[in-house]
């Protein structure tokens with residue numbers, strides 16, 4: 001879609017939707033934000049939502065539904081078996097992906113459980129562009145080994161490469177040569193690679209991967225949770241797709257895959273998930289796990305109301321004017337931060353804006369969690385809640401030493417259709433202030449450190465009373481502003 005031009009020459013993304021229902025949110029004074037952060041053990045996961053002004057923790061399950069989705073929820077057909085709602089959802093997925101078979105699951109990781117149990121044997125290798133936390137867990141629990149073979153460009157924080165989510169084809173061939181195709185359970189591609197900043201892969205890359213898979217008789221599995229962003233980027237950035245509709249690009253992509261699974265907490269803007277399958281034999285292998293883990297084959301643990309919302313949500317995922325909203329807002333945010341010299345992951349991806357804490361707070365050693373410290377500082381400065389994606393999110397090595405992460409990012413997710421541009425401008429403003437005052441920010445240290453998933457439940461404290469100084473400076477600069 002063409003950017004809408006403004007008489008002033010300013011370039012801002014214009015919303016192609018209007019607000020019908022609103023939720024009041026609170027902005028506490030800075031002193032109370034500092035107190036709330038202390039109470040939350042300096043861990044943004046432990047903040048109470050009532051104390052948060054803009055919740056940029058995640059894009060999962062918090063995307064705004066449309067009026068059509070809400071209306072569809074009312075006509076849900078609640079029967080255990082033979083439900084009309086299921087038929088509508090299955091038909092919609094068949095139409096969108098062109099695959100004949102569909103298995104419903106309650107969310108994305110449940111699809112990973114079913115696929116992992118069915119196809120991953122001990123010692124199996126699963127090449128992928130990049131892992132997602134729950135994907136890796138389900139593969140390793142079944143004895144498989146994740147091999148990340150993203151292009152080298154993908155791991156560079158700043159880049160102008162349009163497809164940082166591409167797989168390195170030489171590395172894929174190398175893995176097949178080394179282990180033999182028999183050892184490889186399947187090849188997995190993740191749309192809009194979550195953990196490296198919502199970066200897309202290209203249609204061309206997927207075509208090349210398909211060719212290699214065909215040569216060796218390998219299955220190609222697509223994690224489509226973040227597909228809508230990836231589709232938008234393909235259309236924007238890939239010359240051969242400029243004149244194709246989003247539906248055409250989707251069918252082209254799905255035609256290359258054997259299995260497509262997704263979290264409908266993201267794709268479809270509701271809550272649920274699914275596995276779409278091209279061949280009956282592959283479908284039959286997975287089918288019996290659905291009643292065992294999820295629910296009967298016509299709902300798979302989802303509420304019928306959410307299923308109706310997903311059906312409409314899938315249609316909306318094919319509408320360029322709808323799916324462009326997230327990436328355009330993120331791109332605006334990234335561009336404005338770059339203009340101010342604030343280090344962020346580039347180019348802008350889907351999902352959110354990722355601030356490079358390693359550079360922002362280059363005086364904080366990684367064992368004092370610069371990205372975690374930045375998350376607390378931004379909350380105190382603004383009431384905005386982000387998520388640490390760095391050393392704090394890693395697990396310690398068996399000898400107790402820190403597993404130092406190769407990136408220290410503060411992720412500011414931009415849930416789809418939720419925030420206004422003035423709210424995004426507010427975040428940019430407070431980040432700019434924080435960057436000016438970055439020398440006041442120091443590190444954190446654990447006071448309660450769980451062995452696994454410490455970033456969810458762990459409690460920390462500042463290594464010095466730096467947060468008090470930050471509040472003092474805030475008052476000095478902003479007077480009695482919130």
Ligand SMILES: *Cc1c(COP(=O)(O)O)cnc(C)c1O
Pocket residue numbers: 060107108109110132134135190194223225226263264265266272273
């Ligand atoms: C969120 C996500 C998942 C897991 O989905 P849930 O619905 O949260 O279980 C899997 N893969 C990717 C790429 C995701 O972003």
